[in-house]
Amino acid sequence: MTKKLFVLRHSYAEPMGEVRDFERSLTMEGISTARALGRKLLNDRFNPHQIVCSPAVRAYDTAVNLSEELNINEQEIQKVDKLYEASVRELLEVVNDMEPTTESAILVGHNPSISYFAEMLTSSGIGNMEPCGLVMIDFEGITWKQISQASGTFVAYYHPNREV
Numbered sequence: 001m002t003k004k005l006f007v008l009r010h011s012y013a014e015p016m017g018e019v020r021d022f023e024r025s026l027t028m029e030g031i032s033t034a035r036a037l038g039r040k041l042l043n044d045r046f047n048p049h050q051i052v053c054s055p056a057v058r059a060y061d062t063a064v065n066l067s068e069e070l071n072i073n074e075q076e077i078q079k080v081d082k083l084y085e086a087s088v089r090e091l092l093e094v095v096n097d098m099e100p101t102t103e104s105a106i107l108v109g110h111n112p113s114i115s116y117f118a119e120m121l122t123s124s125g126i127g128n129m130e131p132c133g134l135v136m137i138d139f140e141g142i143t144w145k146q147i148s149q150a151s152g153t154f155v156a157y158y159h160p161n162r163e164v
Contacts, residue, residue, distance in 0.1 A: 003139040004104035005095065005152065006048065007118045009111055011037075011065070011132040012034035015059035018053035026061045033132040034062045038069025041134075047106075051076065052094060054083035062132065063108045082156065083109050091117045098144040106134075121147065122154040134158040 012030035012052045019025075026034065051072065053063040058107040086109060098105055109117070111129060112149045119126045119137040126135060 001103070001140070001141070003102075003147070005104040005121070005137045005139065005147075006041075006046075006104070006134050007114060007121075007129075007137065008037075008062070008066075008106055008108045008134045009114045009131055010054070010056070010059040010062040010108055013131070022056050024056070024058050026058055026065070030058070030062070030131065031065055032156040034065035035069050037132055037158065038066040039133060040158065040160055041066075042070055046070070048072070048104045048106050049102045050078065050098065051106040051108065052078045052080055052083070052098075052105060054086070054110060055079040055081055056084045056110070059083070059108045059110065063106070066106070066108075068127060083107075085110070086113055087118045088113055088120055092147070093118075095147055096145050100143060100145075102144070105112050118154075120149050121152040123150040124154040126154070126157065129157075130159060132160060 013024045024072050051063050053059045064074055079146055080094055089096040115129040121137055136155040138155050139147055140154050
């Protein structure tokens with residue numbers, strides 16, 4: 001059985017300095033980009049079983065806008081405190097703790113760790129994920145608990161305006 005993980009950097013947010021970092025909201029561009037990504041994933045028949053995100057306003061708002069386009073109830077979004085300012089190790093802990101019955105999940109976090117995490121899982125040169133950039137990773141024949149460095153296969157990089 002293949003597990004699918006979609007690693008998503010939050011969408012475009014207010015600049016730093018106007019409010020506390022944790023409270024930064026999405027810009028209008030951030031909202032429309034997250035919604036466009038949701039529509040693209042829906043058109044590609046992506047049906048995640050779980051959305052896990054940082055509790056920071058910009059990450060949660062990205063998850064909400066995405067979930068609305070995917071027809072997923074907002075109450076099903078799981079906020080995980082450690083995803084805010086998470087290290088790669090903490091991101092891995094969250095993935096390793098996912099329910100065994102979950103087949104596919106979206107993980108919404110922050111740079112630079114979210115980009116490093118996608119690279120660590122796939123051993124691919126993904127580079128700096130742009131806001132609302134999403135990396136699709138497949139894990140063949142292993143459980144969430146068994147996911148570790150280089151255990152995944154890079155499938156695609158999505159952005160609402162293109163696929164790389």
